[in-house]
Amino acid sequence: MADAKPRILIQLDTSPHASVFDAVTAIDAGLDHLLQYREVQPDQVRDLIHGAMFTRGPGDLKSTAVFIGGASVDAGEALLEAVKKVFFGPFRVSVLFDSSGANTTAAAAVLAATREFEGALAGVPAAVLGATGPVGRRVARLLCRQGAVTRIGSRELERASQVADSIQAQTGVRPASFASTTTTLAAALDGVQIVISAGAACARTLPDEVWTKLPALKVLIDLNAVPPLGIEGVEVADRSTPRGHVRAWGAIGVGGLKMKIHKQAVRTLFASNDAILDAEEILAIGQAIDAPAPP
Amino acid sequence: MADAKPRILIQLDTSPHASVFDAVTAIDAGLDHLLQYREVQPDQVRDLIHGAMFTRGPGDLKSTAVFIGGASVDAGEALLEAVKKVFFGPFRVSVLFDSSGANTTAAAAVLAATREFEGALAGVPAAVLGATGPVGRRVARLLCRQGAVTRIGSRELERASQVADSIQAQTGVRPASFASTTTTLAAALDGVQIVISAGAACARTLPDEVWTKLPALKVLIDLNAVPPLGIEGVEVADRSTPRGHVRAWGAIGVGGLKMKIHKQAVRTLFASNDAILDAEEILAIGQAIDAPAPP
Amino acid sequence: MADAKPRILIQLDTSPHASVFDAVTAIDAGLDHLLQYREVQPDQVRDLIHGAMFTRGPGDLKSTAVFIGGASVDAGEALLEAVKKVFFGPFRVSVLFDSSGANTTAAAAVLAATREFEGALAGVPAAVLGATGPVGRRVARLLCRQGAVTRIGSRELERASQVADSIQAQTGVRPASFASTTTTLAAALDGVQIVISAGAACARTLPDEVWTKLPALKVLIDLNAVPPLGIEGVEVADRSTPRGHVRAWGAIGVGGLKMKIHKQAVRTLFASNDAILDAEEILAIGQAIDAPAPP
Numbered sequence: 009m010a011d012a013k014p015r016i017l018i019q020l021d022t023s024p025h026a027s028v029f030d031a032v033t034a035i036d037a038g039l040d041h042l043l044q045y046r047e048v049q050p051d052q053v054r055d056l057i058h059g060a061m062f063t064r065g066p067g068d069l070k071s072t073a074v075f076i077g078g079a080s081v082d083a084g085e086a087l088l089e090a091v092k093k094v095f096f097g098p099f100r101v102s103v104l105f106d107s108s109g110a111n112t113t114a115a116a117a118v119l120a121a122t123r124e125f126e127g128a129l130a131g132v133p134a135a136v137l138g139a140t141g142p143v144g145r146r147v148a149r150l151l152c153r154q155g156a157v158t159r160i161g162s163r164e165l166e167r168a169s170q171v172a173d174s175i176q177a178q179t180g181v182r183p184a185s186f187a188s189t190t191t192t193l194a195a196a197l198d199g200v201q202i203v204i205s206a207g208a209a210c211a212r213t214l215p216d217e218v219w220t221k222l223p224a225l226k227v228l229i230d231l232n233a234v235p236p237l238g239i240e241g242v243e244v245a246d247r248s249t250p251r252g253h254v255r256a257w258g259a260i261g262v263g264g265l266k267m268k269i270h271k272q273a274v275r276t277l278f279a280s281n282d283a284i285l286d287a288e289e290i291l292a293i294g295q296a297i298d299a300p301a302p303p
Numbered sequence: 304m305a306d307a308k309p310r311i312l313i314q315l316d317t318s319p320h321a322s323v324f325d326a327v328t329a330i331d332a333g334l335d336h337l338l339q340y341r342e343v344q345p346d347q348v349r350d351l352i353h354g355a356m357f358t359r360g361p362g363d364l365k366s367t368a369v370f371i372g373g374a375s376v377d378a379g380e381a382l383l384e385a386v387k388k389v390f391f392g393p394f395r396v397s398v399l400f401d402s403s404g405a406n407t408t409a410a411a412a413v414l415a416a417t418r419e420f421e422g423a424l425a426g427v428p429a430a431v432l433g434a435t436g437p438v439g440r441r442v443a444r445l446l447c448r449q450g451a452v453t454r455i456g457s458r459e460l461e462r463a464s465q466v467a468d469s470i471q472a473q474t475g476v477r478p479a480s481f482a483s484t485t486t487t488l489a490a491a492l493d494g495v496q497i498v499i500s501a502g503a504a505c506a507r508t509l510p511d512e513v514w515t516k517l518p519a520l521k522v523l524i525d526l527n528a529v530p531p532l533g534i535e536g537v538e539v540a541d542r543s544t545p546r547g548h549v550r551a552w553g554a555i556g557v558g559g560l561k562m563k564i565h566k567q568a569v570r571t572l573f574a575s576n577d578a579i580l581d582a583e584e585i586l587a588i589g590q591a592i593d594a595p596a597p598p
Numbered sequence: 599m600a601d602a603k604p605r606i607l608i609q610l611d612t613s614p615h616a617s618v619f620d621a622v623t624a625i626d627a628g629l630d631h632l633l634q635y636r637e638v639q640p641d642q643v644r645d646l647i648h649g650a651m652f653t654r655g656p657g658d659l660k661s662t663a664v665f666i667g668g669a670s671v672d673a674g675e676a677l678l679e680a681v682k683k684v685f686f687g688p689f690r691v692s693v694l695f696d697s698s699g700a701n702t703t704a705a706a707a708v709l710a711a712t713r714e715f716e717g718a719l720a721g722v723p724a725a726v727l728g729a730t731g732p733v734g735r736r737v738a739r740l741l742c743r744q745g746a747v748t749r750i751g752s753r754e755l756e757r758a759s760q761v762a763d764s765i766q767a768q769t770g771v772r773p774a775s776f777a778s779t780t781t782t783l784a785a786a787l788d789g790v791q792i793v794i795s796a797g798a799a800c801a802r803t804l805p806d807e808v809w810t811k812l813p814a815l816k817v818l819i820d821l822n823a824v825p826p827l828g829i830e831g832v833e834v835a836d837r838s839t840p841r842g843h844v845r846a847w848g849a850i851g852v853g854g855l856k857m858k859i860h861k862q863a864v865r866t867l868f869a870s871n872d873a874i875l876d877a878e879e880i881l882a883i884g885q886a887i888d889a890p891a892p893p
Contacts (some may be wrong), residue, residue, distance in 0.1 A: 014625055018618060025340050025347060028313060028354025033366060035309055035336050036359070041625050042336060045615050053613060055669075059618025063857075064626070072622060079350075220796060267358075320642060322637050323649025327662060330604055331654070337631060355890050362723060374645075562653075 014040035015278050018060055020048045020087055021106070022078030030077045033267065037274035048078075053090040061099040063064040066281075067187070073277035074103045081107045081142035089120040092284065097284065100284040104273050106290070107142075108270070109266065114146035114206075116266035117229050118154065119298065120257045121202050124248065126226045130155030133224070135200045137188055137214060137238065138207030139165045143231060145174070146287045152181040153288060161188035161196060194218050197225075204229040205238035213238035216252075225254050233259035255277050269294040308366040308597030309335035310573050313355055315343045315382055317402070317411055325372045325401070328562065332569035343373075347569045348385040356394040361576075368572035374399070376437035378510035387579065397473040397578040399568050401585070402437075403551045404561065406541060407568065409441035409501075410586040411561035412524050413449065414593065415552045417499050419522045419543065425450030426520070430495045432533065433502030433511060435462045438526060439471070441582045442499050447476040448583060456483035489513050492520075499524040500533035511547075520549050528554035603661040605672060605718050605868050606629035607711045608650055610677055612668030612697070614634030620667045620696070623857065627864035643680040651689040656871075664693045669835035671697045671732035684876065685836045692873040694863050696880070697732075699856065702863065704736035704796075705817050706856035708744065708752035709888065710847045714838065717888070723814070725790045727778055727804060727828065730757045730799030731846040735823060736763070736877045737794050742771040751786060784808050787815075794805075794819040795828035801829035806842075815844050823849035859884040 017039045019026050022295040026044040031053035034042060045056065060072050075233060078086050084107025091103055106112050115122035124127055129151065136148045148157055151158040152175055160175075160183045162168035168185035186196040193214070197203065201224055207213040219239065228251065237244060237258065241251055246263030272293050273285050283289065310463040312334045314321050329337060340351065355367050371382050379402025382407035386398055401407050417424055424446065431443045434455035446453040447470055455470075455478045463480035471477035481491035492498065496519055502508040504527055514520060514534065517572070523546065525534040532539060532553065534548050540575050542556030570582050578584065607629045608855025609616050612707035616634040624632060642728065650662050666677050669728035681693055685688065696702050708719075715722055726738045741748040742765055750765075750773045758775035766772035776786040783804070787793065791814055797803040797821055809815060818841065820829040827834060827848065831841055837851030858866065862883050863875050873879065 016625060025343070025351060026338075027353045028338065030354070032354060032358040035311060041621075042338070043616075043618065043634065044338065044633070045622050048615070056615060056618045059620070059622060063619055063622040096355055106682060187499055299459050320638070320646060321633075322647045323633065324653055326604055326633050327649060327650070327653040330606060337633070505874065558652075 013064060013068045013084050013132055016054070016072050017041060017075055017274070017277070018073070019044045019075045019077065020053070020056065021046050021237040022048055022080055022083035022087060027077050029109070029292035030075060033270050034075060034274050039274070048087060050086045054094050057091055060101045061095065065099050069098075069101055069281035070278060072281075074100045074101055075274070076103065076105045078107050081109065081110045087266045088286070101281050102277040102285070104242050104277055104285040106270065106273075109270075110146055111285075111290045112266045112270045113143050113231060113262070113285045114150055115269050115294045116262045117206075117231055117257075118150040118291055119149050119228055119265055119294040120229055120270070121204065122154070122247075123298065124202075124255055128154075132202060133156060133157045133159075133200045134196055134204070135159045135161060136203035136262060136270075137203060138203040139162050140171050141206055141208065142176040144206035145171055147206055148183055149175050149178060150287055150291050151171050152183055153291075156202070158183035159186055159196065159200065160184070161186045161193075163188060165224070166269070182184045188213065190215040194221065197222055199224050201225060202227045202229070203239070204231070205210045207238040209234045210236060211238060212236065214240065214241065216240040219254070220252050223253075227257070229257040229262065231259050231262060233263075235302060237291075265294065268297055271296055306358060308363045310436070311336045311338065311367050312445055312572070313346070313368070314339045314350070314370045315351065315386075316341050317343055317370065317375055317378035317382060323403070325370060327473060329370060329569050332566035334569070343382060343418055345381045345385040348382060349389050352386055352389040354594070355396045355474050356591055358392070361471070364393075364396050364576035365573060367396045367576075369396055371398065371400045371402060372568070374400050376405045378402065383581070386506050396576050397572040397580070399572055401565065401568075404565075405437040405441055406580075406582045406585045407561045407565045408438050408526060409567050409582055410564050411444055411447040411557045411587055412442050412499050412501075412552075414560055414564070414589040415524055415543075415557050416499065416522055417590070418593065419497075419550055427497060428452045428454075428495045429497035429499070430456060430492055431452045432456050432498060432500040433506070435466050437455045438502065439501035440466055442501055443478055444473060445582055445586050447478055448586075451497070451530070453478040454481055454491065454495065456481045458483060458489075472555040474574075483508065489516065492517055494519050496520060497522045498522070498527070498534070501526045502533040504529045505531060505537065506533060507531065509535065511535040514549070515547050518548075519583045522552070522556065523549050524552040526557060527552050528558075553590050560589065565594055567592055599826055603654060603658045605880070606631045606633060606662050607864070607867070608646070608663070609634045609665045609667065610643070610646065610675035610676060611636050611637055612670055612781050620665060623860050624665060624864050626862035628870075629864070638677060640676045640680040643677060644684050644817050646683055646879075647684040647826050650691045651685065653843065659670070659688075659691055659806050659871035662691045662871075664863070665752055665867075666693065666695045666697060667809065671700050675695065678876070680812050683780055684818055684824070691871050692867040692875070694867055694875040696860065699860075700732040700736055701762055701875075701880045702856045702860045703740050703821060703852070704740055704877055705853045705884045706816060707794050707796075707821055707847075708740040709796065709804055709855055709859070709884040710838075710852050711817055712744070712885070713888065714792075714845055716833070718744075721747060722797050723747045723749075723790045724792035725749045725751060725787050727793060727795040728752050730761050731796055731809055732801060734796035738773055739765050739768060740877055740881050742769045742773055743881075746771035746792070749776055749786065749790065750774070751776045751783075753778060786812065787812055789814050791815060792817045792819070793829070794821070796821045797828045798822045800826060802826065802830065804830065806830040807846070810842050812842075816849070817846040818844050818853060819852060821852060823853075837881065852885045858887055
């Protein structure tokens with residue numbers, strides 16, 4: 009058959025209802041049929057994925073793809089592992105993993121930071137606040153991958169240190185870790201040029217009396233969408249907005265990038281049948297959007 | 304982007320399965336993607352509606368809409384209230400509320416009655432039997448809004464009186480209430496020109512020995528779809544059919560109007576992003592269908 | 599309205615998730631909207647089917663159809679019975695029943711066998727191993743309908759005999775039954791030209807030391823998709839492949855036919871509003887695919 013098969017996206021969601029956000033975004037990226045599955049458990053993945061692998065010929069498998077979402081990033085990771093185990097040989101379809109929007113949000117934050125440094129973060133000192141949550145862990149991992157000299161903060165040093173271990177295991181680079189308490193924060197951030205805050209909603213991660221006294225600081229990015237934001241003085245719609253001596257990004261400012269990356273990632277699913285789009289691959293998709301067109 | 308976004312309808316249903324009836328009707332009205340959600344609880348509405356509000360730009364939000372349905376009208380009303388609370392400023396999408404078909408059925412019944420009175424019910428004496436159920440309450444409310452001089456009957460006077468209170472609170476007009484018992488019915492209906500019966504399935508609301516002796520009576524409408532109907536002598540397929548000295552409508556006769564109104568209401572959803580279509584708005588949609596085309 | 603209505607398939611699935619396999623296959627057969635329902639119980643069928651029957655006019659009902667699936671063939675049969683009871687007069691839509699793929703698999707196996715006998719099985723001695731499972735029972739029934747002289751084997755003679763009773767009640771023809779134990783198998787299969795194995799995964803039904811000594815044997819078909827197959831010496835991808843003195847079919851070889859039959863059965867749904875496609879009707883669809891085009 010010469011014609012392309014209809015593009016089918018199978019939305020595997022771990023929450024009580026499959027995300028409307030993910031559904032509408034995927035539809036706008038371009039697909040023909042969306043199959044929504046809710047409350048998906050890892051032990052149910054095999055039959056569902058067999059139905060994706062064994063219904064089309066090898067040349068048509070790129071028109072079937074899987075999206076893994078839901079509120080819990082941990083539950084989503086368990087699904088992703090289960091999905092990868094089912095594939096074998098050429099019997100596979102592309103997968104986008106973005107539970108809680110963690111991967112697209114982290115990629116967008118790092119892409120926003122990259123824009124402020126003319127496209128490269130290698131050697132740039134950067135700190136992540138709230139680095140032990142699902143978004144913060146990914147932001148820190150992506151910064152390390154980009155060569156930023158990364159420090160990660162949490163209220164409890166122990167947890168920051170555990171995340172540093174995990175990032176070292178994944179990337180080969182160990183970020184520094186610090187306890188982000190009122191008394192230690194100023195010293196911990198000394199010399200950083202980028203601060204990205206990925207703390208819990210309504211938790212203040214960085215008072216302006218601290219960041220205004222960091223002369224090296226150039227960029228503040230706050231991923232909290234609900235005011236009061238984590239970084240005092242940043243507004244939710246900031247998009248490279250001058251605040252004091254730095255440029256600030258709020259969650260809505262980053263959100264524009266996030267939506268572009270999310271949609272391009274969905275389109276990427278239908279370009280081949282063997283993509284596994286996790287944080288690194290999703291950041292690469294964002295960087296390709298930003299790359300100048302070839303002459 | 305110049306092109307219109309795909310039209311997405313989000314079907315929020317409170318029942319164990321999302322209604323096939325509502326799904327097929329919406330598809331036939333015209334949409335690109337239907338997202339079905341079942342067993343939706345009010346406390347789950349916020350995340351679902353955020354996914355509708357925050358995925359498209361202001362100019363594109365009219366291509367996303369919400370349908371609230373399910374067997375229980377009370378549960379649907381709770382969802383509608385929850386949905387309305389989530390919207391703010393321009394961040395909103397249009398909503399059609401039609402749990403159990405109550406709004407479209409009531410609107411169709413009142414539109415059928417209106418047709419028999421040359422387009423206006425103002426001053427027309429009318430009675431609703433089975434007026435305390437979800438459809439009956441809406442029929443009574445819409446009749447009051449149209450200026451009909453309305454009486455509402457229930458087997459228990461107390462319940463009819465409570466519904467009258469509620470309609471007065473909503474419309475500013477208090478319908479009369481009566482107990483629809485065998486001995487009181489003839490007197491209670493004296494002088495009415497319209498009787499609309501919205502009683503429970505298989506419950507006789509009006510024997511023919513009563514209505515044949517009401518000389519002022521012009522129209523009988525029975526919304527019960529399953530014989531035996533509530534009004535003795537009316538047939539389910541009646542559509543302005545002469546029965547004795549009156550014209551009769553049965554549930555299938557009214558149903559043709561109901562389907563037209565339902566589909567036009569779905570189309571109306573995609574005309575703006577701020578419509579909330581409850582009983583009154585749905586009746587207005589029906590009246591616009593019946594209105595003569597402008598010269 | 600002159601235009602055809604969108605083709606809607608209502609997937610009623612009895613399992614915790616609606617089958618992805620059935621969904622993708624149906625989409626590839628050609629439809630406009632797929633409505634997926636999971637965990638469907640027989641007592642919920644009435645409302646769902648009413649929504650299919652009462653939403654379109656008689657001339658448009660052929661554009662709405664129902665697929666019954668899920669892991670349990672017994673649960674699917676209960677749904678099919680419930681669905682058939684809801685229809686009356688012209689108020690009906692076409693239904694395809696293929697829980698666990700049992701009907702399309704059985705039809706494909708019998709069609710594969712038919713191809714090896716120049717299009718007709720009348721009078722051909724055939725045996726079914728693992729004949730008491732859902733696929734095996736259908737294979738045996740279809741062989742009897744085609745006039746094959748059929749023997750059915752199970753490890754327990756009692757169960758094979760019960761299945762023979764049931765097939766006699768359905769077709770008027772009683773297949774012979776036998777206990778398929780190591781010591782009895784060779785004698786039980788004496789003289790057969792076809793053996794179709796539909797046993798449980800990983801259960802050996804026929805060693806090669808038995809079938810290589812059956813001089814009349816011409817065709818071996820093994821429906822087990824997971825090696826080790828039931829029939830020793832047959833490979834899963836065999837498709838009329840010479841093995842010793844016979845031609846062999848494995849599950850993937852039969853699977854190509856199964857997919858063609860499945861898709862053609864979905865297309866058949868939308869050709870009328872009154873088809874009930876169970877095993878026999880599905881085999882007839884397969885035979886029509888194989889039939890030479892009219893001159």
